Amino acid sequence: AGPISSGRVHISVVIHPLLTPSHPYRLLCYSPSRLHSLFTAMPAPHIPETRLQRAVNRLFRGKDAYGVLKTTVCGMLLLRLIRFVVYIQRRQGLFAWLIELLAPKLKKLPMVRNKLDKEMAGQMASFRKKFAEELTDPRHKLPERGMAEEDILSLMQKRKELDTKHWQAGKITGAVYHGDQAHYGFISKVFGQWGFANPLHPGIHPALRQMDSEVVRMVIGLFNGNDDCCGAFTTGGTESILMAMKAYRDWGKAEKGITDPNIVICNTAHAAFDKAGKYFKIFVKHAKTTPDMQVDLADLTRLVDGNTVAIVGSCCQYAHGAVDPIEELAQLALRRNIGLHVDCCLGGFLVPFMEKAGFPLKPFDFRVPGVTSISCDPHKYGFAPKGSSVVMFSNKTLRHHMYCYLTDWTGGIYATPTMTGSRAGGPVAATWAAMCKFGVEGYVETTKKIVGACRKISKGVEEIEGLRVLGKPEVCVVAITTTKEKMSPYAVADCMGKSFGWEVASCQNPPCFHLALTLPTSKNADLFLENLKEAVTIVEQDPQAWTSTAGVYGMAASLPSSFLEDAAATYLDAMTEALTTPATES
Numbered sequence: 001a002g003p004i005s006s007g008r009v010h011i012s013v014v015i016h017p018l019l020t021p022s023h024p025y026r027l028l029c030y031s032p033s034r035l036h037s038l039f040t041a042m043p044a045p046h047i048p049e050t051r052l053q054r055a056v057n058r059l060f061r062g063k064d065a066y067g068v069l070k071t072t073v074c075g076m077l078l079l080r081l082i083r084f085v086v087y088i089q090r091r092q093g094l095f096a097w098l099i100e101l102l103a104p105k106l107k108k109l110p111m112v113r114n115k116l117d118k119e120m121a122g123q124m125a126s127f128r129k130k131f132a133e134e135l136t137d138p139r140h141k142l143p144e145r146g147m148a149e150e151d152i153l154s155l156m157q158k159r160k161e162l163d164t165k166h167w168q169a170g171k172i173t174g175a176v177y178h179g180d181q182a183h184y185g186f187i188s189k190v191f192g193q194w195g196f197a198n199p200l201h202p203g204i205h206p207a208l209r210q211m212d213s214e215v216v217r218m219v220i221g222l223f224n225g226n227d228d229c230c231g232a233f234t235t236g237g238t239e240s241i242l243m244a245m246k247a248y249r250d251w252g253k254a255e256k257g258i259t260d261p262n263i264v265i266c267n268t269a270h271a272a273f274d275k276a277g278k279y280f281k282i283f284v285k286h287a288k289t290t291p292d293m294q295v296d297l298a299d300l301t302r303l304v305d306g307n308t309v310a311i312v313g314s315c316c317q318y319a320h321g322a323v324d325p326i327e328e329l330a331q332l333a334l335r336r337n338i339g340l341h342v343d344c345c346l347g348g349f350l351v352p353f354m355e356k357a358g359f360p361l362k363p364f365d366f367r368v369p370g371v372t373s374i375s376c377d378p379h380k381y382g383f384a385p386k387g388s389s390v391v392m393f394s395n396k397t398l399r400h401h402m403y404c405y406l407t408d409w410t411g412g413i414y415a416t417p418t419m420t421g422s423r424a425g426g427p428v429a430a431t432w433a434a435m436c437k438f439g440v441e442g443y444v445e446t447t448k449k450i451v452g453a454c455r456k457i458s459k460g461v462e463e464i465e466g467l468r469v470l471g472k473p474e475v476c477v478v479a480i481t482t483t484k485e486k487m488s489p490y491a492v493a494d495c496m497g498k499s500f501g502w503e504v505a506s507c508q509n510p511p512c513f514h515l516a517l518t519l520p521t522s523k524n525a526d527l528f529l530e531n532l533k534e535a536v537t538i539v540e541q542d543p544q545a546w547t548s549t550a551g552v553y554g555m556a557a558s559l560p561s562s563f564l565e566d567a568a569a570t571y572l573d574a575m576t577e578a579l580t581t582p583a584t585e586s
Contacts, residue, residue, distance in 0.1 A: 103562035116563070120570045127574030134162055140578040170520035172503040178383040179520040187385055190426075190433040197425030199233070200416075208425045211432040215378070218435060219390040222352040223344070223365035223374050230399050231392035232417045233428060237345030238272040240375035240391035243402045243418050245276035245310070247373070247393070248339045250401035252309035264303045265312040266295035267509070268319050270343055273312060282309075293320040293471030293479070297328055304332070310339035310372075315364045316347045319507045319514060320470055321454070321477025323351075327363060330370025339372040339398070345389065346516075347475045348376030350447050353440070354475070357447040359455075361474065372398060381446065381476070381518075383438065384431035387424060446519060450476050453522035457515065460529040466536050467492075470512045480532075481512040484540075489513050491539045491546035492532075499538060500531040 060068050088097045106112055136159050167176045178184070194208060202209035216231045234240045245263060252258035262283040265273050277284035285308075287300035300311060311333055313324035326342055333340035342364060344351060354361050365374060372394045379388035393399040399417075406414040438446070458473045461480055466487060470479040481489045493513035496502040504513045515521065515528065539546050 116566055120566055123570045124574055127571055132579050138580050140580050170524045171501050173505045174516035177380050177518045187430045191385055191430040194425040194429035199423045199425055200421055212428045215432050216390055219376055220392050225366040228395050229366055230396050231390050234389045234391055234418050235387050236389045237375055237377045239419050240389045241272040242276045243391050244341050244373045246280055247398055247402040248310040249280050249282050258307050260307050261309045262307050263310045264300055264308055268317045269312050269314055270318055293322040295324045301332055304336055308338050310341055312341050314343045315351055316475040318346055320479040321473040321475055322471045323474050327368055330368045334370040340370050341373045342371055343375055345375050345377045349381035350475055353444045353447040356444045359451050378431045384434040385427050387427035388431040449522045450517050453525040454478055454517045456525045464533050477514050477516045479512045479514040486543055487539055491543055492535050494546040495535040495539050
C-alpha cells in the first residue's frame with residue numbers, strides 16, 4: 001500500500017491475498033524467514049509483452065552478447081547521425097554546410113593556393129597604389145626629436161583639407177551627415193574640453209557621468225520608453241547591437257537553459273548581427289524578404305525554434321531603406337517569449353521625428369508591447385561626433401545580462417556595462433551638446449529636408465526609363481536597380497561616379513546601388529536625378545565600358561565565402577598598412 005519509514009529502514013507494506021480484511025496488517029508480524037518463504041511461493045504476475053518488447057526480442061533472438069552489443073552501438077551511432085543531419089538541415093542546409101566544410105580544404109591544395117596567392121598579390125598592389133595616391137608626409141617611425149606644435153598644426157590643416165574635399169560637394173552616400181563647418185567647430189570645442197576624461201572613473205568625472213546618463217535618458221524618451229526602460233552609451237551602432245545580442249544570449253541561458261542559442265534576422269539586417277554571432281557563438285538564421293524588401297514574416301516565424309533567444313526588425317535597414325513590420329514581429333516575440341530588437345542605428349534621429357515632420361510611420365518603439373531593445377546612433381542624423389550610440393532595454397533585468405562582472409580579479413571587483421573599459425569622454429560631452437543644440441524643433445526641420453529629399457528621388461527614379469526603385473524607401477535610403485537585362489545597376493553606379501562625381505554604395509542579393517540621403521546630399525536631389533538620367537543614356541550606348549564593379553560582384557556571387565574572405569582580408573591588410581612611399585622620415 002505504501003512505504004513506512006523509520007530512520008533509514010524502509011518497509012514496504014503489501015496486501016497479500018492470504019490476508020483477510022479483518023487482519024490487513026498481519027504481514028508486519030511475520031519473521032523475515034517467513035516473509036521470504038511467503039513471497040517465494042507467490043506466483044509471478046503475468047505482464048503482457050508490449051509491441052516494443054516483441055520487436056526488441058525478435059531483433060536480438062538467437063544472438064550472443066557481442067551481437068547484441070554491436071547492434072546496439074550501431075543503432076545509437078545511426079540515430080546520432082540522423083539527428084546531426086536534421087540539425088544541419090534546420091540550421092543552414094546540407095549543401096551550405098558541405099561548401100563551408102570543403103572550401104578551406106580546397107584552398108590548401110597547391111594549385112588552388114598558388115592561384116589565390118597570385119590573385120591576392122595583384123589585389124594588394126592595386127590597393128597600395130590607391131592608398132598611396134594622397135599620402136601626406138608619410139612616416140612609420142617615431143621621430144628622434146619632437147616636432148614643433150606649429151609644424152604639426154600646419155600638417156593637420158593640410159590633412160583636414162584633403163579629407164574635406166571628397167564630401168564638400170554633397171555627392172556621397174551617408175558618411176557625412178551634417179557638413180556645416182560652424183557646427184563642427186562648436187562640437188570640436190566641446191569635444192576638446194573632455195578629450196582626456198574617462199567615463200570609467202565616475203568619481204573623478206561626475207559631470208561626465210551625468211552627461212552620459214542624460215544622453216541615454218533623452219534618447220529613451222525619443223523612443224517612448226517608460227521609467228523601467230534603461231540603456232547604455234556605446235561607441236557605435238555595432239557595439240550597441242553586439243551588447244544587445246550578448247544580453248539575449250545570457251538571458252536565454254539563465255532563464256531558459258539554452259546552451260545553443262540562435263537569433264532570427266532578415267537577410268537585409270545589418271552585418272553587425274552576424275558579427276555578434278561570430279563573437280558570441282550565437283547561430284544566426286536569415287529570413288527571406290518580401291518584394292518590398294521587408295522581412296517575410298511567414299519565413300521568419302518558420303525559423304523560430306526552442307533555441308531562439310531573439311528576433312530582429314529594422315527601422316530602417318541599410319541596403320534599401322525599408323522598415324520591417326515591427327508590430328507583427330512584436331506579437332510573435334510575445335507568443336514565443338523571446339526578445340525583439342529594433343535596429344534604429346541608421347534612422348534613429350529621423351524616425352522619432354517623422355510624424356511631426358509630416359511623414360507618419362507605424363509604431364516601432366517601446367510603445368509596442370514586445371519590443372525589448374532598441375539601438376540608435378546619435379553620430380549619424382543626431383549630428384554628434386563619431387563614437388556615439390545608445391543601446392536601450394525595456395527593463396533593468398535584461399540590461400543586467402549585458403554587463404560583464406569579474407568579482408575575483410586581483411585588481412579588485414571589476415564590472416563594465418559594455419565592451420569597453422576606458423572610453424573617450426569627448427564623444428559623450430559632444431553628443432550631449434549636439435542634442436541640446438538642435439532640440440526637437442531642430443531635428444524635425446532636418447528630418448523634413450532629408451526624408452523629403454529621399455521621397456523626391458524615389459519618385460523621380462520611377463520616371464526614368466530602365467530604372468526602378470527596389471523596395472519601399474520610407475526614411476533616408478533609396479535603392480535603385482535596372483529593368484533592362486543588358487544594363488547592370490553596377491554599370492550605372494560606375495558611370496555616376498566616373499562621369500558625375502557621385503559616390504553611391506553598391507549592394508548585392510539582389511544587385512542594386514543606393515544613396516543614403518544626408519543634409520549635404522539632400523540639397524542636390526534634383527542634380528542627382530538629372531545626372532542619373534544621363535548616366536542611363538551613357539551606359540545604354542556602351543554597356544561594356546562600365547564593367548568594373550559588375551565584375552567584382554559577379555565573381556563574388558560565384559565563389560564560396562571562404563574565398564571571398566581572402567580578398568576582404570587583403571583589403572583590410574592594405575588599409576591598415578603604414579605606407580612609406582615616398583619616404584620623408586627624419
